[in-house]
Amino acid sequence: MPETIPSSTPRLAIGTRGSPLALWQAHAVRDALAAAHGRPVESITIEIIKTSGDAIQDRSLSLAGGKGLFTKEIEEALLSGRIDLAVHSAKDMATALPDGLFLSGYLPRADVRDALILREGSGLDDLAPGARVGTASLRREAQLRRIRPDLDVQLLRGNVQTRLDKVKGGTFDATLLALAGLTRLGLAHEASAILDTTHFLPAVGQGAVAIESREGDAATNAAIAAIACRNTGIALAAERALLTALDGSCRTPIGGLATVEGDRVRLRGLILAPDGTDAAEADETAPISDAARLGAEMGARLRDTAPARTLGL
Numbered sequence: 001m002p003e004t005i006p007s008s009t010p011r012l013a014i015g016t017r018g019s020p021l022a023l024w025q026a027h028a029v030r031d032a033l034a035a036a037h038g039r040p041v042e043s044i045t046i047e048i049i050k051t052s053g054d055a056i057q058d059r060s061l062s063l064a065g066g067k068g069l070f071t072k073e074i075e076e077a078l079l080s081g082r083i084d085l086a087v088h089s090a091k092d093m094a095t096a097l098p099d100g101l102f103l104s105g106y107l108p109r110a111d112v113r114d115a116l117i118l119r120e121g122s123g124l125d126d127l128a129p130g131a132r133v134g135t136a137s138l139r140r141e142a143q144l145r146r147i148r149p150d151l152d153v154q155l156l157r158g159n160v161q162t163r164l165d166k167v168k169g170g171t172f173d174a175t176l177l178a179l180a181g182l183t184r185l186g187l188a189h190e191a192s193a194i195l196d197t198t199h200f201l202p203a204v205g206q207g208a209v210a211i212e213s214r215e216g217d218a219a220t221n222a223a224i225a226a227i228a229c230r231n232t233g234i235a236l237a238a239e240r241a242l243l244t245a246l247d248g249s250c251r252t253p254i255g256g257l258a259t260v261e262g263d264r265v266r267l268r269g270l271i272l273a274p275d276g277t278d279a280a281e282a283d284e285t286a287p288i289s290d291a292a293r294l295g296a297e298m299g300a301r302l303r304d305t306a307p308a309r310t311l312g313l
C-alpha cells in the first residue's frame with residue numbers, strides 16, 4: 001500500500017548533482033532525515049541539478065575555475081528556495097560560500113584514506129619506474145612525486161567509474177581514489193591498497209558528506225541538526241579553517257586531517273610543492289572549542305614558514 005504523506009508534514013527538497021556518488025550521498029541524507037524525524041521518505045524529494053563542473057571534462061578543474069563550479073547552480077537553487085538543503089562531498093566545497101548559505105551539518109565521516117588502484121600488483125612498490133599514474137588531484141600528484149619521483153603522473157578526470165575503466169583498459173597503470181567514494185559505490189574491492197595518512201594525508205573534508213542550507217531557515221536547520229555528527233563538525237571546522245588560511249582556491253597541493261580525541265582535536269596539515277620536492281607540515285592539538293582557531297593559526301604559520309615554492313611563489 002503506498003504511504004500517504006500526512007498533510008502536516010512539510011515537504012523538504014534536497015538538491016544534488018546527478019553522479020552516482022552524489023546520488024548515494026543525497027539518499028543517505030534523505031534516509032537519515034526520514035528516520036530521525038519519523039517521516040515518510042516520500043515527503044523528502046531529491047532534485048538533480050546539473051552544474052557547470054559536470055560539463056567540463058577536458059581540463060584540470062584547478063585551471064577551469066575551481067571548486068565553485070560543482071556547486072554554483074545548486075547554491076542558486078538554495079537561494080531561490082527551489083530546494084531546502086543541498087548535499088555535497090565536503091571535500092569539494094569551496095571555503096567561502098555565497099552570502100546566506102552555510103554548512104549546517106555533516107553525516108558521520110567515513111574512512112578518510114586514499115586507495116591505490118593498480119592494473120597489476122598489490123602496492124606502490126609494484127609500479128615500475130615510468131609507470132603511468134592518472135589523477136586530477138594536485139595533492140595526490142605531489143604526494144606521489146614526493147615518494148616516487150620516477151613515476152609518470154598525468155591528468156585523469158571523470159567520475160569514479162571512468163577512472164577505474166582507464167586503469168582496467170590499460171591507459172593508466174594506476175590511479176588514486178578516495179576509499180569513501182569507492183565504498184559508497186560498492187567498489188571497495190577495486191582498491192589494491194589503502195594508503196597510510198602519513199604519506200597520503202587526505203584532502204580537507206575527505207570522507208565527509210556535507211549539508212548546506214539557508215542561514216535563516218530555522219525549520220530546515222533544526223531538522224538537519226538532529227542528524228548532524230558532532231565530531232565530524234568539529235574536525236571539519238579545524239580542517240576548513242586551515243584551508244581558508246592557506247589557500248581558498250585549489251591550485252596548491254594541501255592536505256589536512258583532524259580527529260577528535262576526547263575533549264581535544266588533533267589537526268595535521270601539509271602543504272607541498274607541486275613536484276613534491278618541498279613540503280611544510282604541522283601536527284598539533286587544541287581543546288575542541290578552539291577547533292577553528294587551531295586550523296586558522298596552523299594555516300597562517302604554514303603559510304609563513306613554507307618554502308616559497310610550495311606556495312607557488
Ligand SMILES: NCc1[nH]cc(CCC(=O)O)c1CC(=O)O
Binds near residue numbers: 089176178181
Ligand atoms: N573530487 C571528487 C570526489 N569528491 C569526493 C570524493 C570521494 C568521497 C569523499 O571523499 O567523501 C571524490 C572522488 C575521489 O576523490 O576519489
